[in-house]
Structures are given as C-alpha cells and as structure tokens.
Amino acid sequence: VPAEMDVLRRVSARCEAREPVIYREAGQFKTGYAADQAIFPIAQDRWLVVAGVAALALVPPLVANEYWLQAILIPFLIYSLAAVGLNLLTGYAGQVSLGTGGFMAVGAYAAFKLTTAFPGLSVLAVFVLAGLCAAAVGMVFGLPSLRIKGFYLAVATLAAQFFLIWLFNKVAWFTNYAPSGTITAPTRTLLGVTVTGPTATAEVRYLVALGMVAVFALVAKNLVRGRVGRAWMAVRDRDIAAEIIGIRPLQTKLLAFAVSSFYCGVAGAELVFLYLGSAETLAFDINISFLVLFMIIIGGLGSILGSFLGAAFIILVPILLTNVPRLIGLAMRTDTQKHLELMIFGGLIIFFLIIEPHGLARLWQITKEKLRLWPFPH
Amino acid sequence: MKSRWLAVGMMVAVLVGALAASAPAQDKSMFIPLLVYRTGPFAPNGIPSANGFNDYFNLINERDGGINGVKIAFEECETQYKTDLGVECYEKLKNKGGGAVIVNPFSTGITYQLIPKAAVDKVVIHSAGYGMTASADGRWFPWVFNFPMTYWSQASAFVKYVGAQEGGMDKLKGKKIVHVYHNSPYGKEANPTLETLSKQFGFELTLLAVDSPGQEQKATWLQVRRLNPNWIYISGWGVMNQVAVREAAAINFPMDHVVGNWWTGTEVDVVPAGDGAKGYKSMTFHAPGRDFKVHQDILKFVYEKGKGAANRPDVGEVLYNRTIINAMLNVEAIRTAMKKFGNKPLTGEQVRWGMENLDITEKRLDEMGMKGLMRPLKVTCDNHEGNGLALVQQWDGKKWTIVSDWIEPMREIVRPKLEAAAVEEGKKLNYTMRDCSKES
Secondary structure, three states, rough: OOHHHHHHHHHHHHHHHHHOOOOOOOOOOOHHHHOOOOOOOHHHHHHHHHHHHHHHHHHHHOOOOOOHHHHHHHHHHHHHHHHHHHHHHHOOOOOOOOOOOHHHHHHHHHHHHHHOOOOOOHHHHHHHHHHHHHHHHHHHHHHHOOOOOOHHHHEEEEEEEEEEHHHHHHOOOHOOOOOOOEEOOOEEOOEEEEEEEOOOOOHHHHHHHHHHHHHHHHHHHHHHHHHHHHHHHHHHHOOOHHHHHHHHHHHHHHHHHHHHHHHHHHHHHHHHHHHHHOOHHHHHHHHHHHHHHHHHHHOOOHHHHHHHHHHHHHHHHHHHHHHHHHHHHOOOOHHHHHHHHHHHHHHHHHHHHHHHHOOOHHHHHHHHHHHHHOOOOO | OOHHHHHHHHHHHHHOOOOOOOOOOOEEEEEEEEOOOOOOOOOHHHHHHHHHHHHHHHHHHHHHEOOOOOOEEEEEOOOOHHHHHHHHHHHHHHHHHOEEEEEEEEHHHHHHHHHHHHHHHHOEEEOOOOHHHHHHHHOOOHHHEEEOHHHHHHHHHHHHHHHHHHHHHHHHHHOOOEEEOOOOEEEEEEEHHHHHHHHHHHHEEEEEEEOOOOOOOHHHHHHHHHHHHHHEEOOOHHHHHHHHHHHHHHHOHHHHHEEEOOOOOOOOHHHHHHHOOOOOOEEEOOOOOOOHHHHHHHHHHOOOOOOOOOOHHOOOOHHHHHHHHHHHHHHHHHHHHHHHHEEEEEEEOHHHHHHHOOOOOOHHHHOOOEEHHHHHHHHEOOOOOOOEEEEEEOHHHHHHHEOOEEEEOOOOHHHHHHHHHHHHHHHOOOOOOOOOOOOO
C-alpha cells in the first residue's frame, strides 16, 4: 500500500524535524525476518554498541595510562567474561553454581600446562583448549544438577570449588613441581607481538582481552537467542514442563554447565596470563565464586549486558572508592579508608537491589523505555 | 520512579567519576610505595609492620631532613594480603612521585607477582626475610633482594637449633618434626629444605597444610596429637598464628618444642593464648624490645610531634622492630648508592646498585642507634641473601627474650639447592645469568 507508506514516512519526517527525539524507532521499518530477529533491532542500539566497542578498542590504548589498563580495565574485561559464563548457567539455565572459582582455576592451570608442554602453540589456541578442559570438568560437576536443584545444587557445586583448589594445591604436577606452588605465565607471542609474560605491554594485553570478550559475548548472545538458549530458559522456568515439550534435561543442563565452564575457564586462563602474570590457588578461592555470582545478581540474571554492568560495578566501584579520598585531597588512614570503602560498597549493593531487584540491566531497560517515550511520557 | 532515576544518576556518576588523574609530585624526594594490610585476616600482623615503615621513614625525614637532603616520600596502599590487590597497588604507585625506587611487597604471594614486573619497570624488590628463596641468587635475579635471610636458610637454622637442643645433630635420627604451614607460596617455601634435611639427618618430617586464612585448624592439630611429634615448626601469618598457638596450647603440647618461623612470633600471636603460650618459641633475626637508641629517637622526633603511626606502647613489638630494620635497610641502600651517584633523587637502577653494595658494619649500626638490635650485614652481587644469622626467641608470658646464640644457617646445603632453583625460576622468565665479576 504505497500511498499509506508515503503518508507514514512524511509524518515521521515531520516529527523528526520538530521534536528533539533522540531515541526513537519510528521510521525504522523491518521488512524481513532477519531484521526483526536481529540482536539489536533498533538502529540506535546497534550503532551505540558498535561505536562503544570501537571506542573501547581505540580510545583506552591511546589515552589510558598503564595503571588504568593493567589494574582496572583488564580485570574488568576478564571478570565480565566469567560473569557472562556464569550468567549462561545461572541466569539462563537456572542452575545456581558456586564453583566458578574452581572452573576458572581449571582454565588457568590447563593453560599453564598446555603452554609449557607445547611452547609453540598459539596463545589463542591455548585459551580455547583451556576453556575446553574447564568445560569437561564442568560437565562432570554438572551431573548432580539432574537430581539436585536450587540451593542444594549450589552446595553441590561448592564441592567442585573446594575439590579443585585442593587438587591443584596437592598435586605438584599441575604447577610443574614449582616448590612454591605458583604458576607463572611464560612469554608468548601472537603474530610477532608479545601477548603474555612480563614484557607484554598493557595495551596488547588489553586488546587481546577485549577481543576475546567481544567475540565470546557475541557468541553467548546468539546462543541464548537460539534453540539452545530457549531450551535453557524453558528448563529454568519449569523443568517438568520443559521435559513435556520435548527438551531433554540431561543434555540441556550438561550443555549449560559445559558452555558456562568454558567461559569461566577462558576467563581463568586470561586472569593469569593477561592480568596477574603468576598465580597460586588463592587467586581462585571461594571469594571469586561469590564475587562473580554477585556480579550477575547485581548486573541482572539472564542478561548478557547485565554481566558487563555487574562486573563493572563490582570491579570499578571499590577501586574508585579507594581513590576518592586522595583525589579530593582528604588525608585518611589506610584502614579507615578501606573500612569506609567496604561500608559504602555494601550500602550501594543494598541500595541497587532495593531500587531494582532485577539488576542494573533492568534499570538500563527501563531507561531505554523512558527514552523511547521522551519527551511525551503518558 | 524518582528513585530509579537517582540510581541511574549514581551509576553514571560513579563511572564518570572514575576518570580522574593522579596527585602532584614533590621535588627533591624519592618515592617508596608501602604495600600494607591494616584490614582483613592478616591485619594483626600487618598493622605493626606498616607502622614500623611509617615511623622509620618519618624519623629520617624529621630528624635528618631526609637521606642527605633527599626526603622520602611514601604512600600506603591497602592490599589485605591479597595478590590481585597487591598488583593493583603496585601499578597505581609505581609511577608516582617520579617513579618508585624500591617496593617492599610484604607478602610472599605478592612478591611472586611483582618479580617479573619489577625488573621490566626498573623497580627494586626488597623482600626482607620472605619472598622467593631462589631470588637470593643475584646472578639470575638482579632486581630482587631478600636479605638478611631466606626461608630456606631459616629452616636449616631451625633444624640446627633442634639438633643442638637434642644434644647433637646425630640425635635427630628417628625424631619426628611436623611442619604446620599456611597453604600458600609463603607457607610452602620451607618445605624443600626441610625435606632435604630430613633425608640427611634421618628425622621424620610430616607436612600439614592449613588453608588460608587459617581460623580453622582443629583437624590439623588432631593429626598433630595423633603423630605426637618431638618438635613442631609453624609457618603461619595473620589470624593463623593466634589460632595455631592456641591450638598447640589446647592439646597440651610442650610449648618450648613449638617453634614458629620469624613471621609466627610477635606479641599479637601469643597474647590471645594467655598463659598457654608461655614457653612458645619463634625464629627471628633481630632483638625484641624498645631499649635501643633508635626507639628513643622515634619517640622523640616522630611521636612527640604527633606523627607516630602506632600507639606508643606498641613501639618495639617484634614485627615493628622488623620493619624499622627493613626500612633502615632501604634507607642505607639509598645512602650507599648516593655515595656513588651523588646526593640527589636516584633512579631505580642506581638504588639497585646501592642494594647490591650494601655493607652495614657494627660501627654504622651504632651510629644509627641499632647496636644490638641486629647484626652487621653485607650484600654482594651474587648473594642477595646477605650473610644473615638467625636467633631463637621465647615468650615468657609477658615479653619475648632471646634464648639462643646467633645460628649460622647450613649454607653449604642451602646454597647449591638455591642456585639450582634460581636456574629453574630464571629460565621460566627467560632470564640469563649475569657474570658478577664484570659488575662494578
């Protein structure tokens, strides 16, 4: 009906001319299934994300100093990846896990063993293989999920956390018999550029971490939009109903554990190779599991964006709070400052959970919905 | 709905606020970052340690106007003894005030993290009496120093002490020694030496790990009771120390046969166990107490001016004394380097030279008011451990007293092992061995 379309276009053009609407989808017509099912159906979102990733790739390496890259942005990216992984399992498939630290440790130790045994292997291959090792271990510890649910499953995965850490502490083979039990990331190059080891620049490490997290987040987003993700969500919402409509719980749950552990494993390997440089099992203790769980709870369960927001909140806010008193020239004892930081941080967590129990991602969604109506709220 | 906007606003404010810059630098000063832990499960030991550093650097600035006119600028950063926070602190402070020259990680775990980084950044690592033992081989690790002594030397001195108590090294045969250790790089460090010595002297060694932080040790001490060893050696830190001493007392183990390493024997470690801790021993490398001129100077020049970091009665605690010695060694290294490079703010490279050529004589100790507090010390290019000797101190329920002579570690056993380990560790980092005869 070309005449009607023409009227519509003219109306929308008029609106565009008169009203300062910045976030509006009027005029964006979807003419096929592909457009309708796109990750970001609204053009503004699409451009925002593309521009955001491009800006993250270009701006920080040029502008930020080493402290920013090495101590703030790299851990943020790595924990984001781990949070995406746990979110797939807990947020989408509904399986609560406290084994994240353990699975990250598997990734880290596997990467260390692989790269010391095969020094010629590309770092990226090492990361992926380490992730696969973690996936295999994750599947083993995911088996109880068929019989145990909810909090009980959380306790069962806690066993993974403690067993794996104990194993890496006990068996010296994992650390190549280092007397201190410490694994050190050796120097490895990628396309002639040093990526890991003490001589790798913060810029290169950052770009590798960013590249990995961008690719894996895209994969995750597509996973959850497709058949697999729908199966996960069906199991999460009502496992018996899911079974009745033909979703096999064994495969679905184990796949969730495998994919989630893969992400955590890659994040663990990156934690040692791109961030810490060397690590012992303490770097993967139970606190890490809790930390990542808090990230997805605060960020938003069942949201990829939420994983990033949660990681940003948990990683950046304490660092910011530590630096604030000095920035405003307030002399404060180190311990007072730390205690204040913990108090304010705890307060903020409670504040955000009360304001929006569904996490920061939901907050962002509400903001977007408001923006769509703005300046004409009902 | 309003509150939702408030939340969004706060989020934005938090993220935007994070984009701020660093503080201005002072001139005519050298910057030393202090990685401390005044909070968390390791704070009982972290607090006196941090106070010692503060007070000694303040003493140098207040009494002498700095080192030959160059003030010491320093800043604390809280690590909670966690390695990732340690790395963050290091990254934050390494370029401050014209660039850090020495870093004292004050944690073996953090030392392991910083060893690969610091050499690239040209920052000296001084892990005084802790850290990676292998780094004592200066030919492989030019940037790392662990004088006055390493864990391995310490463990050998402990075995020597036990031998002396039993009436000769040959009496060690068949004796049972248990090592209760913090399950971290720090706690594990003494194990290889103890294992070697157990083979050599024929004592039976049992290694019992305590998971960090170490509040829960019931199972460990149940095992100790079943084994009924002759001697117990503890490598603990933070809250683990108090619990270990209490548990040892609770199973009625003869406390004079329980020996902590030198990180497991300060006032706060034994006081909670009350009378049960009487007789408990620990290794050390300096005297306890505050009857030294340096303490009087600290009280006079720092505390009288209200700049003291500790509570007055805590001046002279074991760990406090240890860190004023640690701080003194840093200062003297800078002083040594100034003799060669001039009285101006030095670079990390120049300070490294000063560390390597450090020679603290009895006369110098006397000048600093530390006579009797510690022994003279000499560092060389290939020996970054120095020539330190160990002591044993005992808790009498009120204070620590030295109960042994200076114990020479079994260097002939430790050094070859250490050199072999240095090759291993050095190769991991793609280092090559330098020739110390070519160093000036």
